[in-house]
Amino acid sequence: MNLQTFLSPSITDIETLELDMYRAMLLARRLDERMWALNRQGHGHFAVPCAGHEATGAGFAFALDTTRDYLVPHHRDVSALLVWGLTPRDILCHYLGKAPDPAGAGRQMYAHWGSRRLRIYSLSSVMSGHVSHAVGIALAAKYRREENVTWCGFGDGSSSKGDVHESMNFAAIHKLPIVFCCENNQLAISVPQSKQMAVENVADRAAGYGFPGVVVDGMNPLAVHECARVAVERARRGDGPTLIEAKVYRYMPHTSNDDDTRYRTREEVERARERDPLKTFRAQLYAEQLLDEKSETALESQVRTAVDDAADFALNAPELNAADTFKQVYGVVR
Amino acid sequence: MNLQTFLSPSITDIETLELDMYRAMLLARRLDERMWALNRQGHGHFAVPCAGHEATGAGFAFALDTTRDYLVPHHRDVSALLVWGLTPRDILCHYLGKAPDPAGAGRQMYAHWGSRRLRIYSLSSVMSGHVSHAVGIALAAKYRREENVTWCGFGDGSSSKGDVHESMNFAAIHKLPIVFCCENNQLAISVPQSKQMAVENVADRAAGYGFPGVVVDGMNPLAVHECARVAVERARRGDGPTLIEAKVYRYMPHTSNDDDTRYRTREEVERARERDPLKTFRAQLYAEQLLDEKSETALESQVRTAVDDAADFALNAPELNAADTFKQVYGVVR
Amino acid sequence: MHKSIIETIRDTLRSEMARDERVFILGEDVGVLGGVFRATDGLYNVFGAERVIDTPISELAIIGVAIGAAGVGLRPIAEIEFADFIHSAFDQIVSEAAKLRYRTNGDWTCPLVIRTPYGGGIHGAIYHSQSIEATFAHFPGIKIVAPSTPYDAKGLLRAAIADPDPVLYLEHKKTYRAIKGEVPDEDYIVPIGKAQVKRAGSDLSIFAYGMMLHESLAAAETLAHEDISAEVIDLRSLLPMDWETIFESVRKTNRALIVHEDTCTMGLGAEIGARIAEQAFLDLDAPIMRVTGPDLPGVPFNEIGEQTFMVNAQKIADAARRLAAF
Amino acid sequence: MHKSIIETIRDTLRSEMARDERVFILGEDVGVLGGVFRATDGLYNVFGAERVIDTPISELAIIGVAIGAAGVGLRPIAEIEFADFIHSAFDQIVSEAAKLRYRTNGDWTCPLVIRTPYGGGIHGAIYHSQSIEATFAHFPGIKIVAPSTPYDAKGLLRAAIADPDPVLYLEHKKTYRAIKGEVPDEDYIVPIGKAQVKRAGSDLSIFAYGMMLHESLAAAETLAHEDISAEVIDLRSLLPMDWETIFESVRKTNRALIVHEDTCTMGLGAEIGARIAEQAFLDLDAPIMRVTGPDLPGVPFNEIGEQTFMVNAQKIADAARRLAAF
Ligand SMILES: Cc1ncc(C[n+]2csc(CCOP(=O)(O)OP(=O)(O)O)c2C)c(N)n1
Numbered sequence A, B: 001m002n003l004q005t006f007l008s009p010s011i012t013d014i015e016t017l018e019l020d021m022y023r024a025m026l027l028a029r030r031l032d033e034r035m036w037a038l039n040r041q042g043h044g045h046f047a048v049p050c051a052g053h054e055a056t057g058a059g060f061a062f063a064l065d066t067t068r069d070y071l072v073p074h075h076r077d078v079s080a081l082l083v084w085g086l087t088p089r090d091i092l093c094h095y096l097g098k099a100p101d102p103a104g105a106g107r108q109m110y111a112h113w114g115s116r117r118l119r120i121y122s123l124s125s126v127m128s129g130h131v132s133h134a135v136g137i138a139l140a141a142k143y144r145r146e147e148n149v150t151w152c153g154f155g156d157g158s159s160s161k162g163d164v165h166e167s168m169n170f171a172a173i174h175k176l177p178i179v180f181c182c183e184n185n186q187l188a189i190s191v192p193q194s195k196q197m198a199v200e201n202v203a204d205r206a207a208g209y210g211f212p213g214v215v216v217d218g219m220n221p222l223a224v225h226e227c228a229r230v231a232v233e234r235a236r237r238g239d240g241p242t243l244i245e246a247k248v249y250r251y252m253p254h255t256s257n258d259d260d261t262r263y264r265t266r267e268e269v270e271r272a273r274e275r276d277p278l279k280t281f282r283a284q285l286y287a288e289q290l291l292d293e294k295s296e297t298a299l300e301s302q303v304r305t306a307v308d309d310a311a312d313f314a315l316n317a318p319e320l321n322a323a324d325t326f327k328q329v330y331g332v333v334r
Numbered sequence C, D: 001m002h003k004s005i006i007e008t009i010r011d012t013l014r015s016e017m018a019r020d021e022r023v024f025i026l027g028e029d030v031g032v033l034g035g036v037f038r039a040t041d042g043l044y045n046v047f048g049a050e051r052v053i054d055t056p057i058s059e060l061a062i063i064g065v066a067i068g069a070a071g072v073g074l075r076p077i078a079e080i081e082f083a084d085f086i087h088s089a090f091d092q093i094v095s096e097a098a099k100l101r102y103r104t105n106g107d108w109t110c111p112l113v114i115r116t117p118y119g120g121g122i123h124g125a126i127y128h129s130q131s132i133e134a135t136f137a138h139f140p141g142i143k144i145v146a147p148s149t150p151y152d153a154k155g156l157l158r159a160a161i162a163d164p165d166p167v168l169y170l171e172h173k174k175t176y177r178a179i180k181g182e183v184p185d186e187d188y189i190v191p192i193g194k195a196q197v198k199r200a201g202s203d204l205s206i207f208a209y210g211m212m213l214h215e216s217l218a219a220a221e222t223l224a225h226e227d228i229s230a231e232v233i234d235l236r237s238l239l240p241m242d243w244e245t246i247f248e249s250v251r252k253t254n255r256a257l258i259v260h261e262d263t264c265t266m267g268l269g270a271e272i273g274a275r276i277a278e279q280a281f282l283d284l285d286a287p288i289m290r291v292t293g294p295d296l297p298g299v300p301f302n303e304i305g306e307q308t309f310m311v312n313a314q315k316i317a318d319a320a321r322r323l324a325a326f
């Protein structure tokens, strides 16, 4: 069971788009909650919450063509990954490091996404290490005169690495079909934006490379979608990269190993809850009469069933076995 | 014999400043020519010409206080290094890799400057490797509440490295007393600016870090001086970094190992000769009656004597000896 | 005082910073959070934001800025949040810090300490488990220490801060809280370059460091019940290495077993094995032997994968039995 | 055809690019200039700016972009202008390229060739003379080759391009024009992982690669006049290493002399020495011996300093005499 089964077969109107976005966001949030609960029950060693980043993921994912575009995601992009085709089972097997984990059969920690079949490029743990890979994927598209676009996500923290500079510069020189998306939650673990940079917007750096940079409310999926659509079209047309900065908020600690009470107040987190995209977008759907109690109950129950199924599946899935631990260091030379 | 001996004891008026700048530029150019000649005669393995960069070096050097400010130079900053106190003998001993070479007793190739006594930080060959060191020196000044400023030069080519991004960002966050100076000669060896970046001005990147970026004609020492003065004052006041981009031209091949006929026409080089700062600034000094045939002849002869002396000294200076080759891997633990 | 390694590091940092104004800390999350492992917990409150600098995610700049500051007289202690991420600063460490004194003939120097948690066994997977000592041990100009006890954690950290050259101070994550011991309140230094015989023995010599020292000691204890007398040596200083102590032990036991958690090929055991074969060859009654992590690109996240990778007392004891029986 | 190594590399690049559209080159000055050593001379004219990409000074991006392109089916050949500058891309090579296949269980891969000139003796001083093989040889997931003849330069380059994993292809600068030899026009491959006996001998085995192979052969020639019969083996493939050929030679000569230009401690001789001491110990009649560059941070610019640093036939012969006499 996966998100695709609850998504509309084709999106032709804004209402369908909005509902599908909400479905992706809700499933991501409920998976997040389940992972946290599993972690607290002693299942799994490492949860990386996405709560607060769902609107951004859902917003941009529906602006791309998941049948041909590449995703080189930020680690909190669960909603987008679901749209790309990762299933709840995939996600919880990845979380528990079980053999069916598509990202690496349990070799990688959680949130180190990857699936070649789905055109999701593999993430290491090294912040921004993936950004130049995304540029390489975009270079290959141009080289082969293919029309696919590469979406590359990273955090505000990651934007400080030299990788991002060299990558953006390279992409700009070759006008590559890529969209860079900085998901700015104003924290690199505990380090606030003011200690990471002396500017308000990461997007302002785009001008220094020669392509547009734009700031968007990352808590609003439709705003992100619109921004992403423009950037993706630009890339697809051959006009080169765009940098989108989505301002988001991370509701949970950095990971299950973090204690966020050390660096931010509960009041701050509560205040930010008011902007929670799950809440505000739900309210919008209610107002637009795209959602009512009945359809919401049905949706929540569909989602719960999917999450329950995934958790069951993952908890019972096989471990990586010792012999397999030694495999795939090198490929077969032909 | 060194530049200091021909410089004015103190600079109180613009005329003295202009003459002193010209002296520094001329000595740098004549040393450059001598090195090239020595190289072609089989003396020394590696010449790095500074021709075309002299006005920038002279321009900024006189805007700093060489008795307390730090120089972390670009490799073509000979005119500035002379103002800081390196002597022609130092420079030619460095060129020939002889034992009296202050940069490292002959361990480093030419143009890898350094002198702790003169507050010239040591350069490796790794492009931009020094930029973060300059930030560290500026951090130390702020840490100790000292009022010195650090000047950090690098090329257009070097600006593409991740080092520059991380360094500028770090300097901006802490509002450090530093001036970054990109000496843009539009070439990284053979790679033209258009293949290095998709923007016209490196200076435009400063906005993305939160400090001013300014473009200046690097062939005009007075323009550079004025720009540098403002930036140095800003730094000294505690208002943080500035990025100055000096547009220059490199007249000679990249190094004595390079063949620039492969990547640029002789016509281009000849055209650029019209803007040669040695020519244009000389004309200005003549027009301002700061220089006439008599005083120029005297100056040229002073310079020639200094260069002759330096070449003699360096050619006859001792080599690094085998035993010393093994020294200074580690210091003495106390 | 009886303390854990992490407490010892924290206390030593605090007292060195109190003693010497030139000492400051920079790294990711070292300030308000007190470090992801809490190695710097409380220091921000005592010394303020200028001496405990929370940096952006910029390993390159953390090291590069520290090199510059060290050059002009400060004594930076740079923290790399996980050793796995030191590779972004590799160029700064090996091309700049390691070569500065030599290339300037001693004119400019780099008294810099780089602290970083390394090692596996804590479910950190491929990128939070690596051992990084072997790579850096190839670069003359830097020093590398890896304490395995609280006593040495203090003595070597003080030695590193006092050292005139760049020192990589490696903290095995698993020892942080697991290993406790007596730490004198007085000032003392454990000199860089000296190994220590932790357990005397006569049948074979086990050379180890970090967490593997403790696994080796456990193995030696097991072996003792089987009448195999293993000498266990804590290398502590990985560059320079204390060859005299190593050769002396081989002269006594005539059998060398080298243990590290890092992968085998070109791990530190390579140099140790080669040196013994070069300079203590006639003392050997058996081949040198290595017990190391397997030659895999990383420690898997999955626990079975992780256990498969990790060296432990049992694997060491098994090898030691074979070596003793040779 | 009789050719130099640089000509062979250039011709092989040209024919591989002509054969396979997926193959492209990226690096600094590889295009219009044809590379600072002219390894890519003329290719820009034949294949154009899209297949011979002049990059900014961005070693990290050169490798990172190549990794991404390789992942989706291209066959990039990245040139690092001088091996000394590969360290800026160290993280991309060891954390990303080397680990990608393993961490994804083979789902994503990285068929990437990194070519780079290394080695000293050409007045390149500290930063244009380094040997870099030892550092990378510690990282399972990558392969390293270092041809010393034109024949192998072609065969190994073709093997590297065909390989499904990242291969570091190391070109000793001094061999570029100094070493010439016969290169067949036909297609052939020299398989990665195979050493070659270059000169048979019975008194001792010399293991070398790159420029040092030639110095070793010269030393063997000198020794022959003194009735010392040295077997000389060209390792060629540094990771994986051809242990069987190495052990076989030691079984025959019972004496092992390892030669490299790189510094001693944790140079490749460490692993070779340790493996022999581990797996061919009983075949040894003498200690293993290494002739290597001294443990200094770099090769000095000054010629006396440079000569002091560099290994040459005479230093090798001196060591071989001592070893043979042991
Ligand atoms: C190069 C590197 N340095 C440090 C870390 C440790 N680390 C993991 S996540 C993280 C913060 C990432 O912040 P950001 O990019 O803003 O993403 P966020 O988690 O806030 O969404 C850090 C410092 C790392 N993984 N990689």
Ligand SMILES: Cc1ncc(C[n+]2csc(CCOP(=O)(O)OP(=O)(O)O)c2C)c(N)n1
Residues within 6 Å of the ligand: B076, B125, B126, B127, B154, B155, B156, B157, B158, B159, B183, B185, B187, B188, B189, B250, B254, D028, D057, D059, D081, D082, D085, D088
């Ligand atoms: C990291 C690195 N990569 C490559 C080189 C080789 N290299 C030496 S100088 C140079 C070009 C430098 O260009 P730029 O920074 O513009 O300075 P310029 O020489 O033009 O003044 C290059 C590529 C190097 N020294 N360091």
Ligand SMILES: [Mg+2]
Residues within 6 Å of the ligand: A155, A156, A157, A183, A184, A185, A186, A187, A188, A189
């Ligand atoms: Mg963040």
Ligand SMILES: [Mg+2]
Residues within 6 Å of the ligand: B155, B156, B157, B183, B184, B185, B186, B187, B188, B189
């Ligand atoms: Mg330039």
